[in-house]
Amino acid sequence: MIKDKKFLEKIASNCIDKAKKLGATDCEVIVSNSISETANFRNKNIDESKRSDGIGIEISTYIQKKKSNISSSNINEGNLDSLITRCIEMTKVTPEDEYNSLPDKDLFATKHKDLELYDETSISNEKKIDYLKQAEESAFQDKRITNTEGSSFTQVKDNFVLANSLGFSMGYQSSIYSASCEIIAKSNGSMERDYEYTQKRFFSDLKPPGTLGNKAAERAIKKLNPKKIKSEKIPIIFEKRVAKSLLDPFADAISASSFARGTSFLKDKLNKNIFSKDINIIDDPLISKALGSQIFDSEGVKSSKVTLVKEGSLENLLLDTYYGKILKMKSNGRSGGTTNLYFENGTKSFKELLNTHTKALYINELIGRGANIITGDYSVGASGMLIENGEFSYPINEITIAGNLSEMFNNITLANDLEFSYVTNSPTLMIEGMVVAGK
Amino acid sequence: MDTFFKHTDLNRNEAEQIVSETLNKCDDGELYLENSKSELLVLDDNKIKTTSYNTSLGYGLRAVTGDVTAYSHSNEISKHSLKESSNNLFSTLKSKKGTYNHSISRTNVKLYSDINPIEAKPLKAKIDILKKVDEYLRKKENKVKQVTASFLGRHEEIEILRCGGETFKDIRPLIRFNVSVMVEKNGRKEMGTFGTGGRMSYDDYLKDENWKKICDEALKQAQVNLDSKPAPAGEMKVVLGPGWPGILLHEAIGHGLEGDFNRKKTSAFHNLMNQKVAREDITIVDDGTIANRRGSLTIDDEGTPTSRTVLIENGILKNYIQDRLNARLMNMKSTGNGRRESFEHMPMPRMTNTFMVNGRHTQEEMIKSVDKGIFAVSFGGGQVDITSGKFVFNCTEAYQIENGKITFSVKGATLIGNGPDILTKVSMVGNDMKLDPGIGTCGKNGQTVPVGVGQPSMLIDQIIVGGTKL
Numbered sequence: 001m002i003k004d005k006k007f008l009e010k011i012a013s014n015c016i017d018k019a020k021k022l023g024a025t026d027c028e029v030i031v032s033n034s035i036s037e038t039a040n041f042r043n044k045n046i047d048e049s050k051r052s053d054g055i056g057i058e059i060s061t062y063i064q065k066k067k068s069n070i071s072s073s074n075i076n077e078g079n080l081d082s083l084i085t086r087c088i089e090m091t092k093v094t095p096e097d098e099y100n101s102l103p104d105k106d107l108f109a110t111k112h113k114d115l116e117l118y119d120e121t122s123i124s125n126e127k128k129i130d131y132l133k134q135a136e137e138s139a140f141q142d143k144r145i146t147n148t149e150g151s152s153f154t155q156v157k158d159n160f161v162l163a164n165s166l167g168f169s170m171g172y173q174s175s176i177y178s179a180s181c182e183i184i185a186k187s188n189g190s191m192e193r194d195y196e197y198t199q200k201r202f203f204s205d206l207k208p209p210g211t212l213g214n215k216a217a218e219r220a221i222k223k224l225n226p227k228k229i230k231s232e233k234i235p236i237i238f239e240k241r242v243a244k245s246l247l248d249p250f251a252d253a254i255s256a257s258s259f260a261r262g263t264s265f266l267k268d269k270l271n272k273n274i275f276s277k278d279i280n281i282i283d284d285p286l287i288s289k290a291l292g293s294q295i296f297d298s299e300g301v302k303s304s305k306v307t308l309v310k311e312g313s314l315e316n317l318l319l320d321t322y323y324g325k326i327l328k329m330k331s332n333g334r335s336g337g338t339t340n341l342y343f344e345n346g347t348k349s350f351k352e353l354l355n356t357h358t359k360a361l362y363i364n365e366l367i368g369r370g371a372n373i374i375t376g377d378y379s380v381g382a383s384g385m386l387i388e389n390g391e392f393s394y395p396i397n398e399i400t401i402a403g404n405l406s407e408m409f410n411n412i413t414l415a416n417d418l419e420f421s422y423v424t425n426s427p428t429l430m431i432e433g434m435v436v437a438g439k
Numbered sequence: 440m441d442t443f444f445k446h447t448d449l450n451r452n453e454a455e456q457i458v459s460e461t462l463n464k465c466d467d468g469e470l471y472l473e474n475s476k477s478e479l480l481v482l483d484d485n486k487i488k489t490t491s492y493n494t495s496l497g498y499g500l501r502a503v504t505g506d507v508t509a510y511s512h513s514n515e516i517s518k519h520s521l522k523e524s525s526n527n528l529f530s531t532l533k534s535k536k537g538t539y540n541h542s543i544s545r546t547n548v549k550l551y552s553d554i555n556p557i558e559a560k561p562l563k564a565k566i567d568i569l570k571k572v573d574e575y576l577r578k579k580e581n582k583v584k585q586v587t588a589s590f591l592g593r594h595e596e597i598e599i600l601r602c603g604g605e606t607f608k609d610i611r612p613l614i615r616f617n618v619s620v621m622v623e624k625n626g627r628k629e630m631g632t633f634g635t636g637g638r639m640s641y642d643d644y645l646k647d648e649n650w651k652k653i654c655d656e657a658l659k660q661a662q663v664n665l666d667s668k669p670a671p672a673g674e675m676k677v678v679l680g681p682g683w684p685g686i687l688l689h690e691a692i693g694h695g696l697e698g699d700f701n702r703k704k705t706s707a708f709h710n711l712m713n714q715k716v717a718r719e720d721i722t723i724v725d726d727g728t729i730a731n732r733r734g735s736l737t738i739d740d741e742g743t744p745t746s747r748t749v750l751i752e753n754g755i756l757k758n759y760i761q762d763r764l765n766a767r768l769m770n771m772k773s774t775g776n777g778r779r780e781s782f783e784h785m786p787m788p789r790m791t792n793t794f795m796v797n798g799r800h801t802q803e804e805m806i807k808s809v810d811k812g813i814f815a816v817s818f819g820g821g822q823v824d825i826t827s828g829k830f831v832f833n834c835t836e837a838y839q840i841e842n843g844k845i846t847f848s849v850k851g852a853t854l855i856g857n858g859p860d861i862l863t864k865v866s867m868v869g870n871d872m873k874l875d876p877g878i879g880t881c882g883k884n885g886q887t888v889p890v891g892v893g894q895p896s897m898l899i900d901q902i903i904v905g906g907t908k909l
Contacts, residue, residue: 400905
């Protein structure tokens with residue numbers, strides 16, 4: 001059973017008391033318990049079963065403007081006492097930093113509505129295996145599916161409490177169920193792998209296993225017998241699964257730390273246009289049942305919906321307390337990063353997007369981390385399909401796509417097919433002007 | 440002192456008994472106990488940003504029968520918790536019966552000393568070096584606008600308890616020192632990064648102001664990038680420098696030779712044993728036995744001593760990288776590569792220090808032979824799709840070669856290639872083999888472990904460079 005709130009609260013408050021007794025002027029504690037159960041299935045049989053039961057504690061102590069932190073998986077009282085003692089000793093040696101402090105009291109979360117983040121349902125090993133078996137069977141219906149990397153089902157239940165010496169103490173339970181099916185297709189000497197994935201807060205919202213298996217198979221088969229293409233400048237359409245990844249360097253580049261440290265290619269762009277007029281980017285932590293939802297951030301600051309980009313203009317940064325102070329701005333509850341981050345829908349349908357050009361490249365897989373947020377330079381490995389006259393023609397492999405994020409952001413066209421499948425989400429999107437390197 | 444049974448109601452005999460009862464009808468398995476301590480110290484933006492210390496204590500109980508594995512871990516070392524884990528394992532494996540394989544070899548060799556690097560140097564002294572790093576770089580070059588420097592120290596104590604009471608122990612120190620510099624000229628910003636580390640004390644790596652060399656290297660890289668021009672796009676010749684670019688072998692070849700992918704026949708190499716996969720002058724080795732190296736281990740996380748495994752010898756595929764489970768199922772021997780990130784993870788076949796041995800060419804010869812291509816000196820991260828064999832990695836320092844001469848530096852670009860193909864496209868192997876400075880971390884199935892890589896300079900005849908200049 002997952003540890004209850006009282007248990008976690010007691011540890012947290014004991015730690016705060018102890019730290020203050022030893023000379024801390026302020027203190028923050030996060031105690032969490034997470035139980036995760038995974039079953040892996042492969043070739044008609046269970047492959048692995050794994051149960052994790054983990055407690056974690058993180059303590060930050062302040063002596064005026066000096067700060068240190070410790071963390072541990074061992075909540076034995078004797079161990080915590082010696083760790084807090086060590087943390088205080090470290091704090092004394094650490095140089096002062098004028099921006100170190102807990103958040104302003106008036107920013108803390110108070111009462112909150114239920115965001116429906118916890119499902120009590122517990123899925124037995126048998127039920128997990130049954131789900132995975134159905135998924136695999138559906139995938140293997142096509143003869144070209146010859147092997148599997150395995151399918152996996154995980155249930156995670158989590159509880160935590162965040163408390164600090166200003167009297168804040170809150171926490172809540174959450175759950176996540178996820179299933180994946182990774183399949184290998186073979187034909188004419190070509191071997192390709194692909195997967196399908198589903199992740200939800202509530203078990204009943206997961207995709208049915210048959211859909212998961214079919215989708216994984218369909219994807220792997222579509223990749224068979226790929227061709228290379230010539231290097232050229234060509235419009236690129238990003239499938240939703242990869243389109244969302246363009247929001248990662250964006251979020252990195254508009255974090256308060258990147259702005260304060262001067263390491264963002266967007267550093268001088270607050271309240272300026274960085275996208276075309278049609279683009280809006282939202283970060284909303286308060287969506288019911290959503291994967292990225294949270295009531296407060298990792299410092300206890302209340303989180304609410306923020307429009308980051310409005311009609312192409314950068315309106316807000318991702319602010320925590322520390323870097324916010326350096327920038328002379330108030331935290332907007334983004335210590336720990338974005339929540340449910342997404343591009344709002346565009347106006348074109350998926351079909352219309354495919355038909356914009358007589359020839360385009362549809363990318364459904366990216367490999368490598370090729371975004372440099374200091375310069376905006378972008379270059380990653382990719383694979384996908386060639387689109388001719390609005391129709392998919394053949395799979396493309398072993399290419400790179402490259403550009404500079406400043407230009408790429410300006411050349412984005414969005415479709416209107418947004419769904420909330422991941423933490424960060426995007427409709428299908430097209431970028432014109434990027435360079436493909438091939439043979 | 441008995442670290443693991445000190446503050447608990449569980450004594451060693453009881454633990455042995457539970458382990459034996461759980462595993463005696465299984466093919467394999469063990470109780471893995473871990474007590475680790477680590478520190479992270481970060482200087483950034485002119486200030487000490489982080490001083491942090493972590494301890495982690497726990498166990499992982501694993502049972503394997505046939506090709507099925509059951510695993511349960513907890514950070515509560517107690518009678519109740521271990522029994523619960525045992526029951527969990529039993530419910531997964533109840534219908535299977537195995538014969539426990541007791542055979543596991545022993546080693547008297549120790550590849551690193553029992554030091555705790557965190558305690559060996561006072562916090563104040565470490566903070567002072569970080570401050571000196573910042574001062575040194577900013578004073579040396581006024582284009583320096585941002586410096587990040589960090590120390591990561593770790594001390595890991597592990598014990599493996601097997602059915603019948605056999606135990607294996609190891610104490611593993613590890614440190615890493617890292618420097619990143621951002622420079623700015625006429626509004627243009629670029630970055631350089633360099634580091635060092637391994638299984639010795641901080642002072643072993645930093646004495647005699649050795650840290651200055653790390654700073655100089657990071658700064659050089661940043662300055663080179665300041666003058667870089669857009670990289671070319673398309674297929675061309677690439678000369679790789681020695682040392683860290685061996686990450687290419689790690690991604691392109693190493694992962695594909697790991698036992699699990701070959702047992703499952705999902706690797707592009709699974710049906711190529713004893714066949715020619717590269718030119719005759721190519722030999723690739725995985726060696727976990729090099730003293731004090733970041734990727735080295737006295738014993739792996741299943742208790743097997745690590746070894747020097749020749750993977751590809753004179754172009755012929757000779758061995759896979761094995762842990763106990765995959766070796767048993769493939770009728771091979773564990774090569775001592777069963778590794779895990781921590782007690783929270785099951786072991787799997789992982790690389791240690793993977794490198795190509797020397798050939799006979801000089802780097803100069805290689806560059807001279809190229810009409811149009813790239814000379815790649817340093818890389819950021821890489822990634823591979825085992826099944827299709829496609830791999831990528833990002834250049835962080837690279838130059839254009841024109842008519843046999845290095846002409847100018849080019850912007851970071853991704854290189855993409857095909858693992859099994861790439862070795863057949865190597866046309867010259869250098870005589871300047873070097874190991875990386877001790878900075879590699881490898882990720883697989885959500886687990887990261889420290890690794891080493893290395894290679895001599897190498898000329899690849901055809902690889903796609905993902906630049907923007909057509």
